[in-house]
Amino acid sequence: MNDKPVTLYRHMKDLPSTHLLGSGTAMCSGCGGLEALHEIYDIIGEKSLYVNAAGCMTLLSVYPFTPFRGSWLYTAMASAAAGAQGVRDALDILLEKKQMKADEDMQVVVLSGDGSAYGMGLSATSSAMERNLDFIYICYDNEGYGNTGQQYSGATPHAARTSTSKGSSGFRGFKKDLFSIWAAHKPTYVATVIGSEPVDLARKIEKAMQLKGPRLILALSPCPTGWDYDPQDSVEIGKLAVKTGIWPLKEYVDGKVRHTKLPKQRLSVDEYLKRQGRFNHLYQPDRNDKLINEIQIDVDDYWSEVVE
Amino acid sequence: MYRIRFHGRGGQGMKTASRILGTAFFLEGYEVQDAPRYGAERRGAPIFAYVRAAKQTIHERGVIQQPDLVIIADESLASVSSAGTLIGIDKHCVLLIVSNESPESWKHRLNLDCTVLTLAYEQLDIHQISYAGIVCTGAAARLTGIISNETLQRAIKQELAAFDESVVANNLHQALDAYKKMAEHEACVQKSQEISADNYQAPEWITLPFDDANISAPAIHASANSVQIKTGLWRSFRPVIDYQHCKHCWWICSTYCPDGAINVDDSGQPQIDYDHCKGCMVCVAQCPSHAISIIPEQQAEVAAPEVTAIPGDKR
Numbered sequence: 001m002n003d004k005p006v007t008l009y010r011h012m013k014d015l016p017s018t019h020l021l022g023s024g025t026a027m028c029s030g031c032g033g034l035e036a037l038h039e040i041y042d043i044i045g046e047k048s049l050y051v052n053a054a055g056c057m058t059l060l061s062v063y064p065f066t067p068f069r070g071s072w073l074y075t076a077m078a079s080a081a082a083g084a085q086g087v088r089d090a091l092d093i094l095l096e097k098k099q100m101k102a103d104e105d106m107q108v109v110v111l112s113g114d115g116s117a118y119g120m121g122l123s124a125t126s127s128a129m130e131r132n133l134d135f136i137y138i139c140y141d142n143e144g145y146g147n148t149g150q151q152y153s154g155a156t157p158h159a160a161r162t163s164t165s166k167g168s169s170g171f172r173g174f175k176k177d178l179f180s181i182w183a184a185h186k187p188t189y190v191a192t193v194i195g196s197e198p199v200d201l202a203r204k205i206e207k208a209m210q211l212k213g214p215r216l217i218l219a220l221s222p223c224p225t226g227w228d229y230d231p232q233d234s235v236e237i238g239k240l241a242v243k244t245g246i247w248p249l250k251e252y253v254d255g256k257v258r259h260t261k262l263p264k265q266r267l268s269v270d271e272y273l274k275r276q277g278r279f280n281h282l283y284q285p286d287r288n289d290k291l292i293n294e295i296q297i298d299v300d301d302y303w304s305e306v307v308e
Numbered sequence: 309m310y311r312i313r314f315h316g317r318g319g320q321g322m323k324t325a326s327r328i329l330g331t332a333f334f335l336e337g338y339e340v341q342d343a344p345r346y347g348a349e350r351r352g353a354p355i356f357a358y359v360r361a362a363k364q365t366i367h368e369r370g371v372i373q374q375p376d377l378v379i380i381a382d383e384s385l386a387s388v389s390s391a392g393t394l395i396g397i398d399k400h401c402v403l404l405i406v407s408n409e410s411p412e413s414w415k416h417r418l419n420l421d422c423t424v425l426t427l428a429y430e431q432l433d434i435h436q437i438s439y440a441g442i443v444c445t446g447a448a449a450r451l452t453g454i455i456s457n458e459t460l461q462r463a464i465k466q467e468l469a470a471f472d473e474s475v476v477a478n479n480l481h482q483a484l485d486a487y488k489k490m491a492e493h494e495a496c497v498q499k500s501q502e503i504s505a506d507n508y509q510a511p512e513w514i515t516l517p518f519d520d521a522n523i524s525a526p527a528i529h530a531s532a533n534s535v536q537i538k539t540g541l542w543r544s545f546r547p548v549i550d551y552q553h554c555k556h557c558w559w560i561c562s563t564y565c566p567d568g569a570i571n572v573d574d575s576g577q578p579q580i581d582y583d584h585c586k587g588c589m590v591c592v593a594q595c596p597s598h599a600i601s602i603i604p605e606q607q608a609e610v611a612a613p614e615v616t617a618i619p620g621d622k623r
Contacts, residue, residue, distance in 0.1 A: 012557075012559045012560065012563070013557075013559055015559050015563050017559060017562055017571065017572035018562075018571040018572060019562070019568035019571060020532075020568075021532070021568055022532030022533065022534040022535050022568075023534065023535055023539065023567045023568050023569050023581065023584035024534040024535045024536065024537035024538070024539050024584050025534050025537075025539070025567070026350055026353065026537075026539075027350065027566065027567075028318070028350045028351040028352070028586075029319075029350070029351045029352040029542060029566075029586035029587060029588040030351065030566060030586075030588030030589075030590055031566045031588075032566070034566040034567065035564060035565075035566035035590075038566065038567070038568045039563065046531075060534075061528070061534075063526040063528065064526070064528050064530075064533070065528070065533055065534040065536060065537055066528050066530070066531075066532065066533060066534055067532055067534040067535075068531075068532065069531040069532050070531075072528075166470070195564070195566075196564070198563045198564075224351060224588075225318075225319075225350075225351055231351060231588035231589065231590070232588060232589035232590055232592060232593040233593065234566065234588065234590050235564050235590050235593065235594050236593060236594075280472075284472055285472075
């Protein structure tokens with residue numbers, strides 16, 4: 001059996017050199033979420049319709065301006081997937097009544113942050129998967145409620161400082177495994193991506209576009225404002241998230257999980273944590289070996305179970 | 309009452325600046341309000357924060373419209389009308405601009421008849437940009453004439469208690485330096501009366517005709533028109549490509565630029581769109597041949613024609 005993926009995107013140079021998503025948006029300088037979105041948008045293309053849950057990216061389209069070339073609809077935090085259902089149904093009705101040509105059909109895309117994807121919007125999303133809604137769900141995951149000052153969310157990693165977990169141990173909870181929550185619904189496609197790995201990202205979007213049904217693109221989105229680092233380090237920190245094994249790049253398709261990039265020699269989690277102010281309390285005034293080890297062991301345990 | 313407004317860019321510490329000044333007033337026995345303007349404040353975007361301080365109960369609310377002191381931490385904002393730096397400045401107000409140019413030059417350029425002061429600075433490194441705010445706090449404290457050196461130090465230590473000693477020490481150093489530099493202008497800011505609501509005239513009622521939803525609803529029919537917003541104004545430093553060293557790999561800076569502000573032209577040259585580049589410098593950090601460098605925006609304005617010219621040779 002030869003399941004070597006056929007792809008247009010084999011090397012960096014296969015990626016687009018000019019970009020479709022309009023500049024001039026209000027995202028922070030160095031935004032890792034916008035970096036991922038503009039790479040994704042280039043592949044999905046302009047025949048797409050975005051349903052945006054409240055969050056940082058609400059500010060992409062502030063009347064009378066939009067960076068999108070197709071439609072954009074704004075919903076409350078919990079209801080983007082329900083909004084996508086309405087939009088998909090409307091398009092299907094137009095197609096059925098022949099009021100729209102088949103080649104004018106659009107890809108329906110939900111765009112939400114982690115606050116919505118991991119928490120408030122999960123119920124509507126689960127129901128949409130139950131109904132086998134044909135849509136792509138993009139989550140830009142910056143591991144907290146970034147738009148309102150980085151309060152912790154269901155995506156905040158263990159020990160991170162947020163504006164609602166400021167003590168010497170940081171956030172006491174653990175990051176939810178949204179990938180597995182989605183996969184447990186047996187949808188068409190689930191993938192993790194990151195803007196700093198654009199070829200891997202492009203291939204996954206390409207694959208998602210060839211499929212129908214519920215599809216999740218979960219993008220870890222380094223956030224200079226919420227994670228507290230210099231904006232120019234956004235890509236570097238993204239690469240370190242992959243090299244330390246903290247952010248596994250993987251996909252779920254046909255009932256199987258496959259890792260798309262195996263870090264050969266995983267770096268110590270220190271390399272990732274030390275670069276971000278939100279983990280400063282693990283190193284200052286003294287190194288907190290206990291918490292750092294907990295994080296390292298968690299990553300090691302994950303990879304020890306990965307068999308490829 | 310004292311009404312003080314700080315203008316700067318997201319990431320320069322303006323919110324903290326107003327917070328520390330508010331705490332300093334409080335420690336001197338004043339009732340205080342301090343607030344950043346809540347909204348879509350973004351790193352690099354123009355933001356402001358403000359402080360009211362009075363010996364009596366403060367009844368005013370909201371953004372300060374008639375300031376007694378306005379401080380502009382980033383001089384490139386003075387002429388950006390959307391930043392609103394000059395709103396409500398009258399003869400009575402004091403305007404302090406962190407700038408190496410003379411007060412006279414600013415007064416002339418902005419056509420103002422109020423007291424204009426400048427605070428000279430050494431070109432801050434791009435990594436020290438977050439100290440811009442504390443400089444303004446130190447200067448404001450001295451200009452009011454109310455806050456003692458000791459109180460200023462206490463307020464800084466109190467508000468920055470969660471930070472490393474070195475960060476606190478650096479903030480103290482910057483604030484006290486500005487405090488000292490403003491000595492000759494001590495107490496030049498005059499407090500003003502509380503605005504009375506007694507003579508308030510409500511605006512006239514205007515009835516708008518009802519329109520169909522397809523006219524009156526906020527629908528946008530243009531495609532990618534966000535490019536009309538010039539986010540290039542957010543920058544205080546700019547990346548500059550040295551085309552002699554650029555390997556024309558073309559995809560790296562263009563792919564990673566979060567704003568899609570680097571596109572490759574027909575001849576294979578990456579072009580930075582300075583109207584929209586927010587100055588995050590991801591391109592500088594990622595360029596494999598280190599062909600992109602950082603220069604201060606003021607320097608770029610002078611050197612722009614030569615720096616951005618593209619050499620004719622095509623490899």
